[in-house]
Amino acid sequence: MWWFRARRLQQERAAEIEACRAMLVDRYIECGLSREEALRTARLELEEPLTEQTRVEHTMRPSMRNTIESSLQDARYAGRALRKSPAFTAIAVLTLALGIGVNTAIFSVVYAVLLRPLPYNHPEQLAFIWSSFKSASSRAPTSGPALYEIQHRSRLAQDIAAIWVGTGTFTGDVNPEQVKVAFVTTNFLQMLGTRPALGRVFRPDEQFNGPPAIVLSYGLWQRRFGGDPSIVGKGVAFQGESATVLGVLPQDFQLYFPQDSNVPPEIGVFFPFQNWLYQRPRTLYFLRVLARLKPGVSVDQAQADMNQVANQMRGAYTEFANENLKLEVAPMQRDVVRDLRTPLIALFAGSGFVLLICSVNIANLLLARANDRRQEIAVRCALGASQGRILRQLFLEGLLLCALAGATGVALGWAALRGLLTIRPDYLARMPHVELNWPVLAFVAAVSLACALVFGLAPSFESAKSDLIGTLREAGRSSQTPARRGVSALLIVGEITLGFVLVIGAGLMIRTLTKIQQVNPGFDAQRLMTFELDLNKFDPPDRINFVRDWESKLATLPGVDAVGGVSHLPLDDYSNWYSPYRPEGVAQSAATTLADYRAITPGYLRAMGTRLLEGRLFDDRDRAETQQVVLVDDMLAHSAWPGESAVGKKIETEHFTQKGVIPVWAEVVGVVEHVHNHSLSKRLRAEVYIPFTQTPREHMTFAVRTRMDPSALAGTIRQELQKRDKDLALSKLRPMTTYVERASAPVRFTAVLAGIFAALALLLAAIGIYGVISYSVSRRMHEMGVRMALGATSSDVLRLVMREGLVLTSIGMLLGTVGALFVSRALEGLLYGISAVDPVSYAIAIPVIALAAVLGCWRPAAKAASANPVDALRM
Amino acid sequence: MSYSSVVLAKIQTGTPPAMPEPSEILQGTLDMLVLRTLALGPMHGLGVSDRIRQITRGVFVVKPGSLFPALYRLEQNGWIKGHWGESENNRKAKYYTLTPSGRAQLTKEKRKWNKAFSAVNRLLEGEF
Incomplete structure (x- = not known):
């Protein structure tokens, strides 16, 4: 290995110098100097080689040594170049870090949820x-x-x-x-x-x-x-x-x-x-x-x-x-993740768009910088730097930038992930190991490296083929070349396109969220306290008695309006109860139809605020030994007896009787509105309600309608139950709104993130436009001055600059509309209550993007308009 | 070698070391001088330095600070080879020998130098 050789060589060289010194001393003594003087003279003579030249330099193969040494030199140069323009470096690193951070956070979730193998044997x-x-x-x-x-x-x-x-x-x-x-x-x-x-x-x-x-x-x-x-x-x-x-x-x-x-x-x-x-x-x-x-x-x-x-x-x-x-x-x-795949992939794509927009901004920055450095690069070429050396140096600068951004991005991503986990819906809670791990870091490294390749190499190809003599001759008066302005314009259009698609995507998700929050789930979740009791220890008759007494006790509590019990609360993740039913007149051999079954106490539907559409609710007349009765929802009534009244009809339903779970012929006594048992956005199955007295299920959830904040009742309910029976387990004591929020959490999660992405995209797009236009203006101040000297008013100049920005924005929005149409098709499965080409989303997105563009153009345009013709001409 | 055209070695000229009159001579010249000296036979670093002063009648004085790097460089290129031996007064010293490729290099350098030398001479003495 070369460093062992280097060490040996160094020792040998020191020995050689030592030998030389000894000979010199001999020689000086021979000439008549004292020993001290001889030593001193010899030392002086050898000082230089001892301190400077014995350092081992030539130990590696020359070509390899050259490459490494000149790369280090280039890296140092790149570091100096970045340090020399701290504002540029800070903006570029932060922008890219933002993009990488967002992707780090989202990819952590994507990896944990979609990619990581399940922790079972041969999953x-x-x-x-x-x-x-x-x-x-x-x-x-x-x-x-x-x-x-x-x-x-x-x-x-x-x-x-x-x-x-x-x-x-x-x-x-x-x-x-x-x-x-x-x-x-x-x-x-x-x-x-x-x-x-x-x-x-x-x-x-x-x-x-x-x-x-x-x-x-x-x-x-x-x-x-x-x-x-x-x-x-x-x-x-x-x-x-x-x-x-x-x-x-x-x-x-x-x-x-x-x-x-x-x-x-x-x-x-x-x-x-x-x-x-x-x-x-x-x-x-x-x-x-x-x-x-x-x-x-x-x-x-x-x-x-x-x-x-x-x-x-x-x-x-x-x-x-x-x-x-x-x-x-x-x-x-x-x-396991079938419901998560689409929203997560959509979010991942969204974060990818954000990164792309960040990249576009940085590409613009680097282009502007490369333009400013044409002079420097031309001088280096003239002094004999090869194209390869210059490419390598620019690439190293890009690499350094991306490495800094990657590191900052991971830190940002970690913080973002903390934030994300606090608002994560239950479905992500199922995936506990959402974290920054090696696969995630590898992903970040890959993204950073890809950025480095693109940013390092793309502008450097531009620079390297620049016209040497022309650039040197321009000497500081350089303006943008038309080709480069074309590239900048293209980047702006791309940025607006991506931003538009993101804003439309976010608009669709936010509109879906508001639609879902407006859904009438068939009950009123406000001021409703719920809790579950396990009544397994009672025999059915005792169970019925206990529930009757318990409900009447609850009803007497201060602030309580209504009380009821149900076997399966809507939107709960407790195992569903659903079974076939058969309306009278339908042959037994015909296809079965399924309905959600619920055993309820007489006060339940009133306490929940579910509307009665026809007939009556259950009351105390419905007892175990009386006629079997049921309530059905409008969905069942319409499908079983279209155009007829369901009240008084017979239906074969499944009851939990002392003889077991058996089909029983029951009479429909009323029709109530459909309740969203499983999802706020879907009407899944028809519903059948059976009196608790005729099917005393073992687990009952009680709903207490209050006149005040329902959580205030929690302590009282616990105390009352303790007084009544110490062996009864009470669980899930929480307001009904918790269930509703949980049901809308996935949509809210997607909507919030999509909104954040869209806001970032808008901000970045505005900054990007600002950067490009103001750069172009600063390069064209001379031109503006000439224009004004020739009679253009400052509002003419303002218009000229604004037009440049807004034309690009319009093209971007046009392309964005096409892109958004594709994207909204892909999002269709996530939408509720709106069409994929929701006009409201488009009506909001277009002015919002335009506003961002105007904000981005305004300052540079105003600056151009303030150009002093005299200054400009003197320049 | 890419640096040979850029890096310049410092060689002091003039007989009295006390009155240095520095002039920059391309490093190639020093290399050539060292190779030429070693063509006379194996010698240690100090010997090379002495011999150059002797042959050039004190026009060139090569200080160790320039000599040793030159020796290392030449050895690195395979033009000379060092081995330890005993000096005249029984001191340990590293002796350098010219290798065949070093001899070839010397011929090349000589030809180059002659060409440049005669060109410069023509320029200085010729008629315009």
Whole structure:
């Protein structure tokens, strides 16, 4: 290696000088000098070589040494050049850092959500299997018997598991606590490749006779059981009985399921399904199915396999044939983020646009700078610098600039990410590891390097081919060449185009957000307090009595207007209850239609503010032993009895009776408006309401309509429940507005970010126009002076400059309109309540962009108009 | 070598070292002088310096500050080769020998110098 050689050489040279000194001393002594004098003279003579020249310089191969040395020289020169113009450097670095920072933050999210592999064993083999029915508008879960069929008929899946999430309550010494319980087939955890932190998980084909066995989440084990290391094998009080703890899941274990699956990421307890699962009704669809495909099986092959399975199932059972059951394979990695893909990609594209606009500004700056430095570069060429050397030097300057910007950008991005995470909607909370990690940093480095290549090389090609003699002759009076002005104009047009597209995109998202906030969800969320109770410990008659007494107690609290209870609150992520219904006169063999089912107490709809359209609401006359009655929403009424009154009609609906979950013929007593149970923007399914007395579900959510701030009631509600029953677990005590906000959070997130991007784009575009126009004006002050000397008024000059900027802006807006039309087509799936060519968005975007352009042009134009003809001519 | 045309070596001329009259001579000249001296036979640095003064009758005095870099440079180019030996008065010294490529280089330099020298002479003495 060359540095070892260098070291040896240096030692040898020192030895040689030493030898030389000795000889000199000998010689001087011979000449008659004293020893001291001889030493001093020799030292003086050798001083120079000792200090300066023994430094090793020639140790590398000359060509390589030259390259490295001259590169270092160039780098130092680049650093000096940047330091010499701090304003330019600061603006360029900050602009680019802004672009890189925005991209760093967004890419961190994109990476964490869309790109990072799921933390399971061979995640690429995992796929959901969704059912689809003729009657259902969206994909559906499956039933126990159907799961059995799929498991036994599939040939390309290694393993098929299923999950359903409900709630359960821990009782015992400490406060009762309601937790999310995942009911899973015994192979579920093992299929994911979960390694427990403690104990073990269920074994496939394991049967539990006797006390139920459960697996705890790490969080629950820490929180409720104090991280007890000997908990495995112990019995804990769960759902009113003793359950044996089999194991504890690792700390980072999380379920990643799509939003519409109603499987939340944080589960407290895993509970095994037993064989009874397969004896449940064939049409009770509630299981979310996850399969591990055999290695190397493609999605298409798996889909073909499932098509065959579905075909066999339709042949074997009339229920499946009637519903035209189909099975759909969805790879887990993609499916988990199916609702996030479009908005995130749109945002990523938006941040890319911001970076492009930043880049355009910097390209303009560098062009102007290269123009100013033509003189310097020409002189360097004249002194013998090769084109390659000059290119390299300019490239190094670009690289240095981009490296600075990249570093600043990462810092900005980190700060932006902190901000982003505070406003992130729940769906991003499902992805906890949004952070700056190596892939993100690699991305930033790649972006910075790409910028360096573009910025370093593009203007330098321009400069390097510049006309040497002409430039030298110009000597300081240089004006912009027409070609370069053309490039600047092109950049401005590009900037306006990108800015316009961003503003339109943001406009569409903001308009969608306002539309969604204006949606009447079928209830009034203001001044409404909600909370959930687990009533599992009561027998059905006691449960009915308890709820009646509890509601009348709540109604007497000060400030309370109305009280009601419901089995499934709208916009909650609690597992949905939806089942088939059959209006009278429709044959049993006909296709089933599905509706959301809700068990409610008489006061519920009034408390929620849901309007009654026809007939009556439930009241105390509707009891367990009286005629089975239901309320339906207008959606069901219109589709089942178009043009007729639904009141008094008979309908077969599913009731939870003491005999089990059975179809019952009920009478429609009223029609209410549709409630948005799942999404503010979509009407998903018709709705059926059953009196709580006739279907006493185990979990009830209570809605309390107040005359004041609903949160003020929280303490009172807790105290009242404590007084009444210490074993009841109360959860999700929060105002109804929380649910509404959460439902609109994804749209708000997209809209806020798109708005920020658009604002940045406007600002950058205005700065960009300002930069280019003012540069061009400063170069043309002479021309302006001449014009004025020849009789142009200052308003003529003002107009001239403004026109230059505004013509470019108009061209940009025209191109932007075309671009925006394409972009809004791509955004269509994210929009609600407006068309993709929303006239309002365009009507706002056009003047906003024009205003930004005018602001950008104004100062330089005014400066040009103030040109003094005398000064200009004297120049 | 790219620097050879730019970097100039300083050689002091004139007999008395006390009265320096610096003039800049292209480094190539010094290299040539060193090569020419070594063509006489192997010699150490101080010897080279002595011999140049002796042959040029004191017109050129090469100080160590110029001599050693020149030696290193020539060795780097492979024109001379150094090896340790003993000096006349039993001191350790590094002796340099001209290599075949150094001899070729010397011939080249000589030809160049003669050409330049006669050109300059013609210019100074010729008729216009």
